[in-house]
Amino acid sequence: MADEALSAGAVARRLGVAVTTLRTWHQRYGLGPSEHVPGHHRRYTPADLARLEIMRRLTAEGVTPAEAARWARQAPGAVPADLGTRLRAGGGVRDGGGGTIPVGRAGPVARGLARAAMRLDSAAIGETIAHALATDGVVVTWDGLLRPVLAGIGERHAVTAGLIEVEHLMSRCVSEAFAAVVRAHPITGPARILLSCADEEQHSLPLEALAAALAEAGVSYRMLGARVPVEALVEAVTRIGPAAVVLWSHTRATADPHQLSALLAAPRRPLLVLAAGPGWRADTLPAGVVRPVDLAETISLALAVRDSLDQSTSG
Ligand code: B12
Numbered sequence: 001m002a003d004e005a006l007s008a009g010a011v012a013r014r015l016g017v018a019v020t021t022l023r024t025w026h027q028r029y030g031l032g033p034s035e036h037v038p039g040h041h042r043r044y045t046p047a048d049l050a051r052l053e054i055m056r057r058l059t060a061e062g063v064t065p066a067e068a069a070r071w072a073r074q075a076p077g078a079v080p081a082d083l084g085t086r087l088r089a090g091g092g093v094r095d096g097g098g099g100t101i102p103v104g105r106a107g108p109v110a111r112g113l114a115r116a117a118m119r120l121d122s123a124a125i126g127e128t129i130a131h132a133l134a135t136d137g138v139v140v141t142w143d144g145l146l147r148p149v150l151a152g153i154g155e156r157h158a159v160t161a162g163l164i165e166v167e168h169l170m171s172r173c174v175s176e177a178f179a180a181v182v183r184a185h186p187i188t189g190p191a192r193i194l195l196s197c198a199d200e201e202q203h204s205l206p207l208e209a210l211a212a213a214l215a216e217a218g219v220s221y222r223m224l225g226a227r228v229p230v231e232a233l234v235e236a237v238t239r240i241g242p243a244a245v246v247l248w249s250h251t252r253a254t255a256d257p258h259q260l261s262a263l264l265a266a267p268r269r270p271l272l273v274l275a276a277g278p279g280w281r282a283d284t285l286p287a288g289v290v291r292p293v294d295l296a297e298t299i300s301l302a303l304a305v306r307d308s309l310d311q312s313t314s315g
Contacts (some may be wrong), residue, residue, distance in 0.1 A: 004045035014049070015056045022052070029069035031055055054079050101156055101166075106148035114149050117170045122250060125170065126215040129177040138181060138213040139295055142206075146174055150205065154178040174205055178212040185215040192306045194270070196224040196233050198259055198279070205252035206295070210246065213299050219306055230259045237266045244272040244305045246298060249279030257284045264288060272305050274298060 012019045016055065026032035027261035032052055044052070051072045058068035063083075068177050071079050101114035116124035132141040153170060157163045193214065196205050204226040211223045222240055224233065237245060245263055249255040257280075264286055275291045276298055282291060292298040 005033075005037075005045050005303045007041065007043060008048065011049060011052060012045045015052055017056055025052065025055055025065070025069070029065065031069060031072055038104050040047050058083065068080055074087055091224065093113075094104055100238050101149060101152040101163075103148045103152045106144065106184065110148050113145060114152060117149060117166050119167065120169050122169060122212055124171050125173040126177060128175060130180065133177060133212075138178075138209060138216050139299070142209040142213075146205075146209070150174075150243055171205060175208055178205075178208040179295070180211040182215045185218065186213060187218075187220040189220045190278075191220050191222040191240055191245045192309060193219065193221040193302050194224070194236060194245045195221055196236070196245065197226045198247055198249040198254040199229050199256070200227055201249055201251075201254040201279070203225050203277075204248070206250070207246065207248045209295055210276075213295060214302065217299065218301070219302065221302075230262050234262050234266050237263060237270060238268055241268045242306055244274060244278050245270045246274045248277045248304070249275070250277050251279045252281070253279075255279035255281065255284075257286060259284045260289050270310075272301065274301060 005136050008019050008022050010113065012022055015022075032048070034046045034048055037043065037045045045235070054072040055065075055068050058071060059065055071083060092312040101118060103110040103114050113125060113128045116128060129141065129146070132145050136144070150170065153163055157167060183227050187255060195211055197204050197207060207223065207225075211221060214221045222236070222242070224236060228236075233245075233247070247259060247263070255277075260273055260275055273289045275285055279289060285291060290301065292301055
């Protein structure tokens, strides 16, 4: 064994790390040399080297040193080849390593939800959202929990070009949670409010939040969902005759103001046309179109139109 044992310098060269790094791994994580020859510096055995190799590989893959050391201390055979990828997906990476979702000042529930999203744990995501919806209602859950996590996913995607699977899974879970709210509050009566995404607009979650909030408030509406061509939108307005239309655009690419002009020129022109979402540019909106800033304002505008209609029909 003594022949095979290596000095710290030799191990550092083999692994391509600094001797000071080895010292840190020894002092902080107990990954030191185990061979002791009286009167000499301790030396690294092949088993020590195998542990350090795992440590180096996992930390290079972005896993936190503490997490990597836990695995390194186990038998090398117990460490799967794709462990780094799996730990990254589970959030066991150092800050800024691309494996966590930033949620800003949102609280521990949002951080837990972000971690569940990273693990692709749809059961935990669904439970967290359902619990928040039942406790706090749609508006608070959207603004305080879901928006920070969704925005964090978008931010991380913009930097790393990754997390597309997280974005899709999370979107699906959010949609399902809002659909459950809608199912729990069946809508009766004529639809006074029409919700639609702009042509080619796939970002429908904010509108789904609005639909769930309206259902929760007992307001009847119709929801056309994502990617609605302008002809279909005008056809729906003609057939339903809503008092208010909310047209959602999330990005500039889908914010063609002609869609709003077409609504204003429809045979049954709605009383209120709302251009909702960050895609619209205030300076390109046709006169008479209103631009709400958030979910709460959209709901109060929609309720105001409904109430004014109810008063005019009862008076
Ligand atoms: C989920 C998601 C998707 C899902 C959508 C699923 C669904 N059913 O909605 C999918 C995977 C389909 C998707 C697709 C794409 N996406 Co996307 N997506 C997102 C993500 C992560 C969340 C979207 C969301 O719901 N936001 C809601 C909240 C979180 O947004 P917010 O900024 O806090 O909200 C603001 C306002 O909207 C307003 N507000 C909030 N809620 C409400 C509610 C109402 C009623 C009102 C009036 C206002 C309001 O207040 C906030 C302050 O300004 C965003 C990231 C982001 N920051 O939005 C990217 C993001 C919007 N996507 C982006 C991109 C590039 C795309 C794709 C082009 C990707 C691609 N290459 O294919 C496609 C676009 C397809 C298309 N033509 O529409 C970019 C857009 C960049 C830009 N500004 O142009 C973003 C910003 C990600 C990024 N940082 O790169 N996406």
